[in-house]
Each structure stands twice: as C-alpha cells, then as structure tokens.
Amino acid sequence: MRILDNIIRDRGSKYAVSGGPCATEAEAKAFVKALCRDKTFARATHNSWAVLTAGGALKHDDGEAGAGLVILRMLERAALHDHIIVVTRWFGGKHLGGDRFRHVQEAVRIYLEAR
Structure with missing residues (x-):
C-alpha cells in the first residue's frame, strides 16, 4: 500500500491518495478497510476509490458523488489494471463545488506520476 x-x-479541505495491487x-x-485502520483515514469524510479488474470496472464514491467515476476514467486513460486508487478527502467546512473534481483528478495524477 x-x-x-x-x-x-x-x-x-485536505486530500490524500493511496493505492496498491487489487484484482477483485x-x-x-x-x-x-486496511487503509481505515489508520484512525486518520477512518475519520475522513470521503474515501472514494476505483479499480479496473478482469471482471470489469469497480468504483465507490463514498458520498463524494462522481469521484469514483473521475478516478475510474483516469485509470482507463493510464491503462492501469488490477490496481486500486483511493482518494481521501477531509472536509474543511466550505463547499468546493466543481473544484472537488479537479482535486480528485490532480490527486490521481500525483499518484500515477509517483508510481
């Protein structure tokens, strides 16, 4: 991980991104679940994720409507299969509107570049 x-x-609002091998x-x-064993991540407002597997695309928004799809599209563009990416957000009290999608994209981009 x-x-x-x-x-x-x-x-x-603060963001983190994490990922690792994942096939199902x-x-x-x-x-x-393992990520959320860290109390910091367990207390996050959203842990949105996506993964491309042999069985198809999987995503979960965790209340951040549309975030899973943004992650999934970036995985498709990168042709990254069997690897989960989770974007975590701690809400800071002010709504970000459409900027939240830009931040999700940037978080995934940072992860992919660091990989």
Missing part, C-alpha cells in the same frame, strides 16, 4: 498524504489543500471487489473492500 502506497500513501501520499496531505497533497492538496483548498479552503480547509473483495480485495478492494479489504484495501479500504
């Missing part, structure tokens, strides 16, 4: 913490800050929905859920 690779975690890049505190990579983006905007109006009080069960592995994806186990990955997020």
